[in-house]
Amino acid sequence: xxxxxxxPGTLSLSPGERATLSCRASQTISSNSLGWYQxxxxxxxxxxxxxxxxxxxxxxxxxxxxxxxxxFTLSISRLEPEDFAVYxxxxxxxxPQTFGQxxxxxxx
Amino acid sequence: QVQLVQSGAEVKKPGASVKIxxxxxxxxxxxxxxxxxxxxxxxxxxxxxxINAGNGHTKYSPKFQDRVTITRDRSASIAYMELxxxxxxDTAMYYCAxxxxxxxxxxxxxxxxxxxxxx
Numbered sequence: 137x138x139x140x141x142x143x144p145g146t147l148s149l150s151p152g153e154r155a156t157l158s159c160r161a162s163q164t165i166s167s168n169s170l171g172w173y174q175x176x177x178x179x180x181x182x183x184x185x186x187x188x189x190x191x192x193x194x195x196x197x198x199x200x201x202x203x204x205x206x207x208f209t210l211s212i213s214r215l216e217p218e219d220f221a222v223y224x225x226x227x228x229x230x231x232p233q234t235f236g237q238x239x240x241x242x243x244x
Numbered sequence: 245q246v247q248l249v250q251s252g253a254e255v256k257k258p259g260a261s262v263k264i265x266x267x268x269x270x271x272x273x274x275x276x277x278x279x280x281x282x283x284x285x286x287x288x289x290x291x292x293x294x295i296n297a298g299n300g301h302t303k304y305s306p307k308f309q310d311r312v313t314i315t316r317d318r319s320a321s322i323a324y325m326e327l328x329x330x331x332x333x334d335t336a337m338y339y340c341a342x343x344x345x346x347x348x349x350x351x352x353x354x355x356x357x358x359x360x361x362x363x
Contacts, residue, residue, distance in 0.1 A: 233348050
């Protein structure tokens, strides 16, 4: 099973700042098989990025994904109030597909 | 627009089974796979399995292989997930999620069904 480790666990930032979230895989995965999700309190997850770098429909361009091999990054260029949430990476290269433990982006 | 509407919250006793439904609308049900993911309170997401809504083929996570059954009713555009031999650790929010096109990018999610296992 591929383990995804996200860091940091919590990111404390102010609106307007840049957020950089990391996801490291326990083995190499294809960039086509890495996704990022946002989850706000009390809501279902929402797809942000798939294929490591492709924004899903309707996702603002302040969200961007990058990386390859075992190291992937989700960046949020300027945090809006609605961006304070938990973010999960997901891999579907290996079976079972797995999720990281999440990074919480909170208001500083 | 794509909508996935799940059945309501359930309270079950240890050892019982639960069956959750996920009614799909806004697209051709049989053209897309449906996955099931759960989330225990305060925890991350955990993939349980998926079904090819067209041919009924299923694949389950090894963790749940012996206890989970995913089925579908093509005529009603409903997917089901049944989990048996429930224990307290199965208390969680359960989500159905449709893939984007293929693979396992989970583009559309149901609202979730809370299952509480308690004696």
